Amino acid sequence: MEQIQFKGFVVEEHEDRFIRSIKTRSISDLPENDLLIKVRYSSLNYKDALSASGNKGVTKKYPHTPGIDAVGTVVASDTAKFRENENVIVTSYDLGMNTDGGFGQYIRVPSDWAIKLPEEMSMKESMIIGTAGLTAGMSVFRLTEHIKPEHGKVVVSGATGGVGSLSIAILAKLGFNVSAISGKKEEHDFLFRLGASEILDRKDFEQENTRPMMKTSFAGGIDTVGGSILDNIIKSTQPMGVVTCCGNVASANLNLTVFPFILRGVSLIGIDSQNYPMEHREIVWNKLSKDWKPDNLMKVCTEISFAELSDNIDLMLDGKLNGRTVLDLEA
Template identity: 65%
Template sequence: MNTAATFKAFRVEETEGNFTTSIKDMPFKSLETGILLIKVHYSSLNYKDALSATGNKGVTRQFPHTPGIDAVGTVVETKSDAFKTGDKVIVTSYDLGMNTDGGFAQYINVPATWAVKLPENLSMKDAMIFGTAGLTAGMSVLRLTQLVKPEDGTIVVSGATGGVGALSVSILSKLGYTVAAITGKESESAYLTKLGAKTIITRSEFEALDNKPLLKPQFAGGIDTVGGVILENIIKATQPMGVVTSCGNAASIKLNLTVFPFILRGVSLIGIDSQNYPMAYREQVWQKLANEWKPDTLADTCNEITLNELDANIALILKGQIKGRTVVTLEA
């Protein structure tokens, strides 16, 4: 157990409907049965964290609160037989950083059932370059590659400069797939090409496609991270027996579609739920991310910051001005 009386945490506080952030000294809590105390080495900044940090009650209901839906670190105290002191573990999603204090802190208390042992071939920093975004990308790739092979044709990835999108492009490219990347940031074409994209499609160009029930089939499959018109057009432009995964709704939660892509082309739409993904599948995806799926360009998707730099980066991510992954170091 750490001998210090307090630890540092990035706290969000509410006063009469106004939200402020600061770094606070927080006291340790007594552990209950089934709980781990983890010394956090790294976290990462996600869009959901930015929403929590700015008082979005759809993400976090009660304040004060510590955001951070991702964390990796070392177990320093345990009330569970599943882990022992010194184990290195990853914690992503579930309720972490939403209504349970999250990874923007030097220590977290979490149920042992939320933790995955860090794979041997994965560093702590690499685990957070992946984080929930990597887990989501990995889940999407797993479902897609079960049904679509590289020789079947091009896979399209939307929101390609974002965390999930960039990692999806990298993983698919490593697995031998031809990837087309959809982005609203034309200036990042070189970045996407370096990650492995063979074709760059501008978001405005793709959104402006004809509003027909079906479009010319272009893709064997797709990984969509944004929803809305982009997802509609991916589905309508997917070839017979193609597969599209859906994991995001930043553009819209609504779909304006006919059933034609599904009953005339046999297209499959698969939803991806990273928050409550079963543990057996989480462990499978993490092992793949640590080994045969680990992109050679993984470090190229990362920017490392400290707790003191969170406010500025939260503002950027809310404006859509961050590419790739932002890792938060908690190491002194």
């Protein structure tokens, strides 16, 4: 077993530069954990792009193999929880951050990080969903605990990104009237195909508004970017509405008063996709494999090979990707 060799995408630090390459690795290079998995698919996330660029806030030590998502087959198990030849999904926790991740053909992880692949879901579908879709699912799950389609429009920011696009697709399937916030005019057709009923210009939400509250426009919202966009969504949410937040690419700061919360009863719910409890993950994955699985799932996916991975990382950092990018580790 220790002699098995495999391909992996490796990021190495050389003085002030970070070099990416495809290298041959060995099972013995992997950390000691109780579950060895042969990876079939992974997916590209913004956190992976940061890790592959030498961001020490994501990955502390190099050389390193990113990939916070993985699906594959159990090769060896030291736990009764999983058997050999079972198909499993691993997302988030420390995978791909400081533990070698899904951009390698094998991973070795704690069994507590893994979940059985639902029977109704293919391996590829699970990685189109991945951490982004799980985050979207968590957001929808918390939102729909309080908001129903008849309550009014819901708004989604970062609409062309992984979390945003899948949130739109899930909400539309559930019958919601979805407003998508985007600054990319060239992606309007893509957003309408996902199920958005209207597209709102990102510039209108990026501007700082000093008013404590704004005209009510939404029953709820899913924010993926933070900053002024989140401020303005909260200020525009109707009484007893709910907004979830899961990102801070625009800013980690909120600049607003308590008035939306104490005068309108608006609720702000944070989504922690990295350490979300496994019992709740199982609920969300089950929903995503059945009633919540977007009908147009394949339309939000671009499939790539190892050879295309580095270029796609650069495109992601430049904000030039939409939907989900899935890595086929056998291509």
